[in-house]
Amino acid sequence: MIRAKALQAAAAIAVLACLWVPPAMAGRWRNILAQARGQTVYFDAWAGDERMDAYIAWVARQVFACCDITLRQVPLEATSQAVSQVIAQKAAGDNTDGTVDLIWINGPNFYALKRRGLLYGPFTQRLPNTALVNTHDKANLYDFTVPVAGYESPWRTAQLVFVYNSAYVKHVPLGISAFPAWAKRHPGRFTFPQVQNFLGVAFLEQALYALTPDPSVLLRPVRTADFATVTAPLWAWYDRLRPYLWRHGREFPASGPAERELLQDGEIDLMPSFNPAGAAADVEAGLLPRSVRTVGLTHGTIGNTSFVAIPYNSPHKAGAMVVANFLLSPAAQARAGNVRYLGGPTVLDVAKLTAAERALFTAQSDSPWGARRAALRRVLAEPNPTWARRLAEAWERRYTP
Amino acid sequence: MGLEASRRPARTRSRAWLRYAPLVTVALFLVPIAAGLLGTALPAFGWLPAIGGRTLTLAPWIRLFSAPGIGTAIALTVGTGLLATVLSVLLVFGLCAQIHGRKPGRTGRGLMAPILAAPHAAMAIGFAFLIAPSGWVVRLLSPWLTGWHQPPDIATVQDPYGIALMLGLLVKEVPYLLLMTFTALGQVPAARQLEAAATLGYGRTVAWLKLVLPQIYPQIRLPIYAVLAYALSVVDMALILGPSNPPTLSVLALRWFTAPEIRMYFPAAAAALLQLAIVLASIVLWRAAEVAVARFGRRWIARGGRQTRLRALTGIAAAAVAGLAGLGLASLVALGVWSFADGWSFPDFLPRHWSTRTWTRQFSMVAWPLETTLVVAVLSSAVALVLVLACLENEQRRGRPASSRALWLLYVPLLVPQIAFLFGAQVLLTVVHLDGSLVAVIWSQLLFVLPYMFLSLAEPWRSLDTRYARTALCLGSSPRRVFLRIKLPLLLRPILVAVAIGLAVSVDQYLPTLFAGAGRVVTLTTEAVTLASGGNRRITGVFALLQSVIPLAAYALAIGMPARLQFHRRQAGSTA
Numbered sequence: 001m002i003r004a005k006a007l008q009a010a011a012a013i014a015v016l017a018c019l020w021v022p023p024a025m026a027g028r029w030r031n032i033l034a035q036a037r038g039q040t041v042y043f044d045a046w047a048g049d050e051r052m053d054a055y056i057a058w059v060a061r062q063v064f065a066c067c068d069i070t071l072r073q074v075p076l077e078a079t080s081q082a083v084s085q086v087i088a089q090k091a092a093g094d095n096t097d098g099t100v101d102l103i104w105i106n107g108p109n110f111y112a113l114k115r116r117g118l119l120y121g122p123f124t125q126r127l128p129n130t131a132l133v134n135t136h137d138k139a140n141l142y143d144f145t146v147p148v149a150g151y152e153s154p155w156r157t158a159q160l161v162f163v164y165n166s167a168y169v170k171h172v173p174l175g176i177s178a179f180p181a182w183a184k185r186h187p188g189r190f191t192f193p194q195v196q197n198f199l200g201v202a203f204l205e206q207a208l209y210a211l212t213p214d215p216s217v218l219l220r221p222v223r224t225a226d227f228a229t230v231t232a233p234l235w236a237w238y239d240r241l242r243p244y245l246w247r248h249g250r251e252f253p254a255s256g257p258a259e260r261e262l263l264q265d266g267e268i269d270l271m272p273s274f275n276p277a278g279a280a281a282d283v284e285a286g287l288l289p290r291s292v293r294t295v296g297l298t299h300g301t302i303g304n305t306s307f308v309a310i311p312y313n314s315p316h317k318a319g320a321m322v323v324a325n326f327l328l329s330p331a332a333q334a335r336a337g338n339v340r341y342l343g344g345p346t347v348l349d350v351a352k353l354t355a356a357e358r359a360l361f362t363a364q365s366d367s368p369w370g371a372r373r374a375a376l377r378r379v380l381a382e383p384n385p386t387w388a389r390r391l392a393e394a395w396e397r398r399y400t401p
Numbered sequence: 402m403g404l405e406a407s408r409r410p411a412r413t414r415s416r417a418w419l420r421y422a423p424l425v426t427v428a429l430f431l432v433p434i435a436a437g438l439l440g441t442a443l444p445a446f447g448w449l450p451a452i453g454g455r456t457l458t459l460a461p462w463i464r465l466f467s468a469p470g471i472g473t474a475i476a477l478t479v480g481t482g483l484l485a486t487v488l489s490v491l492l493v494f495g496l497c498a499q500i501h502g503r504k505p506g507r508t509g510r511g512l513m514a515p516i517l518a519a520p521h522a523a524m525a526i527g528f529a530f531l532i533a534p535s536g537w538v539v540r541l542l543s544p545w546l547t548g549w550h551q552p553p554d555i556a557t558v559q560d561p562y563g564i565a566l567m568l569g570l571l572v573k574e575v576p577y578l579l580l581m582t583f584t585a586l587g588q589v590p591a592a593r594q595l596e597a598a599a600t601l602g603y604g605r606t607v608a609w610l611k612l613v614l615p616q617i618y619p620q621i622r623l624p625i626y627a628v629l630a631y632a633l634s635v636v637d638m639a640l641i642l643g644p645s646n647p648p649t650l651s652v653l654a655l656r657w658f659t660a661p662e663i664r665m666y667f668p669a670a671a672a673a674l675l676q677l678a679i680v681l682a683s684i685v686l687w688r689a690a691e692v693a694v695a696r697f698g699r700r701w702i703a704r705g706g707r708q709t710r711l712r713a714l715t716g717i718a719a720a721a722v723a724g725l726a727g728l729g730l731a732s733l734v735a736l737g738v739w740s741f742a743d744g745w746s747f748p749d750f751l752p753r754h755w756s757t758r759t760w761t762r763q764f765s766m767v768a769w770p771l772e773t774t775l776v777v778a779v780l781s782s783a784v785a786l787v788l789v790l791a792c793l794e795n796e797q798r799r800g801r802p803a804s805s806r807a808l809w810l811l812y813v814p815l816l817v818p819q820i821a822f823l824f825g826a827q828v829l830l831t832v833v834h835l836d837g838s839l840v841a842v843i844w845s846q847l848l849f850v851l852p853y854m855f856l857s858l859a860e861p862w863r864s865l866d867t868r869y870a871r872t873a874l875c876l877g878s879s880p881r882r883v884f885l886r887i888k889l890p891l892l893l894r895p896i897l898v899a900v901a902i903g904l905a906v907s908v909d910q911y912l913p914t915l916f917a918g919a920g921r922v923v924t925l926t927t928e929a930v931t932l933a934s935g936g937n938r939r940i941t942g943v944f945a946l947l948q949s950v951i952p953l954a955a956y957a958l959a960i961g962m963p964a965r966l967q968f969h970r971r972q973a974g975s976t977a
Contacts, residue, residue, distance in 0.1 A: 072921070075927065085920065097834070188554035250556070250561060254645060257937065261937075265746070266747035267551075289744075396646075400647050
């Protein structure tokens with residue numbers, strides 16, 4: 001009953017959130033809302049997760065109800081598919097009638113599009129809900145150290161955590177340097193996704209943070225650093241870890257979800273994840289055993305934010321902006337934060353919300369399967385995007401037979 | 402032939418458009434593919450102004466050949482592709498010799514149908530679960546026999562040698578080649594020839610290999626080439642069953658095509674061209690091997706040996722085919738079980754809890770893609786069927802099977818790796834403002850549906866005894882009537898099989914739908930592959946079962962074709 005009421009309240013707030021506008025920008029926003037009416041917005045989003053699809057379907061119902069926008073999710077296997085589409089359209093000179101209206105994007109894909117001027121913007125200052133974003137969190141302002149500068153709007157946060165099966169292992173490493181010894185005691189029970197995957201390379205970046213003498217070099221483009229010297233401790237560490245990885249470090253799961261499958265099948269006991277509440281949500285969905293637990297690392301882990309951006313040639317920019325604004329609404333954020341739906345911390349500054357809105361967030365408590373919020377206080381900035389590629393390349397060169 | 406020639410003027414008047422069928426068909430194909438290939442070839446040499454490539458250079462090739470593990474990747478591609486094809490062909494011939502071309506019973510064909518109908522990606526996911534260290538086979542034996550309470554750390558899937566990938570390919574391609582062989586067998590008077598051979602003291606197995614095989618090989622040559630090209634350039638199965646470090650060349654190309662770093666597009670295009678070269682070289686190699694085997698075989702046949710020991714070998718082949726069919730069916734059953742599983746961990750052989758939650762939850766999500774899939778599959782198969790029949794009929798009426806030389810071009814989409822021309826084709830679609838439209842998707846699927854349907858229909862059509870048609874013409878029937886009343890009914894089964902193949906091929910297309918549909922046209926397959934990237938076997942099970950149902954219905958129709966029609970056909974056959 002209480003849940004039903006909360007949901008009704010959330011839905012009501014959701015509708016209001018679409019319509020409420022600070023007076024200063026009321027006129028311009030009303031114009032955008034009027035333009036958006038009747039538009040069909042194609043939202044290109046990675047679709048490997050049924051709960052995410054269900055969440056986006058919910059968003060679609062809300063924006064249709066409040067603003068007469070038809071939101072269609074274009075399911076992607078990799079975000080770069082949308083990136084290459086925009087590039088193909090640019091190649092064909094299709095500058096006004098693109099097929100992508102909104103992309104779930106961050107890091108290297110954002111950098112790739114922004115650098116080529118293929119994004120519309122800056123637009124976020126025109127969204128009323130941008131005012132609610134937590135600006136203390138630098139990850140909402142810098143996407144892998146690249147200034148967001150209004151070209152993408154945040155909607156989800158992520159932080160590196162480790163998920164383990166407590167039925168088989170009681171203690172897991174709480175620092176990067178402890179991994180080789182742990183793996184030696186539990187041979188074949190730990191792995192991470194292949195380095196071409198963002199989570200795989202994030203694990204290497206996390207290790208580099210802990211191992212290199214001066215981690216501040218990671219925040220600048222890789223060409224400004226002496227790559228060999230900076231990464232030498234990383235490879236030494238990895239060479240000690242590698243023989244005890246799953247499949248002796250010769251084969252890796254393709255992605256985070258593929259790795260979760262291994263944990264579920266009992267092939268591994270420990271894995272990295274980018275969603276602190278992901279394991280909790282997976283247990284709720286029956287995708288992981290109830291014996292899983294989630295931990296952070298003592299000295300902090302890499303965090304980042306997921307954004308939505310609008311390609312320069314989208315014919316439905318107004319509709320896309322209304323959707324981006326809705327994703328930032330307290331109702332949408334609260335639902336995304338609820339482990340029954342997705343789980344994960346909000347991008348909003350809860351202090352800026354009204355008491356009623358704040359209640360939507362405080363009602364959520366820590367789940368036994370997810371990471372305790374207290375354990376994740378320390379967030380490390382995502383390295384400059386140029387590091388991910390160099391690291392992956394160097395890894396490939398060293399460890400590809 | 403004189404009769405054919407004398408009738409030509411009348412036909413040309415009434416069915417002038419038939420003449421253009423081959424031209425239209427080929428144009429529909431070649432223009433976009435040529436454009437697509439060009440769109441791949443230029444970036445392979447550094448030309449793609451949109452992303453800053455304005456000079457022709459060999460840099461993409463240097464980057465390609467300096468990529469870590471590129472040698473391993475090429476060896477893996479060639480090794481798994483060639484070996485899978487050679488083994489498929491040997492197994493199919495072995496089985497056919499063992500049962501000396503007797504068509505399998507309805508049960509046998511019925512068991513084959515689901516494997517033929519299931520999409521490659523779905524089959525691969527089920528098969529991976531079957532053979533994984535935490536999979537069904539190990540669960541069956543654990544812990545009572547193996548003592549394993551946790552899965553062992555053995556690479557049975559994604560092994561570095563590509564054995565799992567090769568097995569997966571065998572599971573899918575052997576039934577396809579068998580189907581093609583049976584279709585071809587229908588056009589050869591094998592039974593009578595085997596009888597004749599028996600009176601000369603040949604065992605049926607040897608007689609089949611020496612007498613029947615040489616007659617049907619030319620008819621299944623193209624299907625074999627298609628399998629060879631497919632096995633060499635497969636993407637979805639290689640992603641799931643093949644190794645990843647390094648992967649096969651096509652996966653490497655896809656990885657670069659979709660890398661966030663857009664400059665990787667250049668080496669990706671080079672890899673796609675290299676993939677094309679590997680496929681072409683392998684076909685040439687295969688052709689050379691055919692010549693050599695034929696030369697040796699002719700001597701073998703002429704020697705007149707009555708080898709009886711061959712039976713042991715063909716027996717092994719038959720057992721292997723049965724084993725593969727068992728693996729294929731078990732893979733599909735595994736997916737079905739997963740779709741109803743609620744919590745299923747190692748080493749439980751069956752889920753602890755069952756639930757229909759995956760099905761009910763997906764139900765609302767499925768309606769739209771299901772409808773799109775049906776529309777696209779039915780329309781592309783229908784268009785393809787009309788074009789194929791028109792081409793074949795035109796060829797017969799003009800009495801010129803030579804025109805089929807041009808139709809060889811139809812097979813280009815099967816022989817050219819998809820990855821090599823799809824991006825270029827997408828640019829073309831964008832230019833004519835068709836990207837993301839249903840028309841574009843239907844066209845892109847037609848590229849693959851049509852040749853496969855042509856492959857399965859051409860030989861039965863051409864091998865149909867011309868005396869039926871001639872007799873009817875002599876009795877005063879118009880060519881149109883002959884086509885409708887004689888040829889279509891006689892060839893109903895091959896036509897239904899072709900339609901079933903068309904539907905299966907359409908439902909199977911992932912990359913073409915993705916590129917032509919600009920991601921906007923969502924079919925069961927695009928949905929299934931993206932969900933498979935999420936590694937959720939439950940949902941994959943739901944989608945795989947739904948995907949298989951459409952072509953399965955057509956196969957069932959072809960296989961369980963009403964007895965009355967078959968009787969009709971037998972009667973016609975016995976008068977021959």
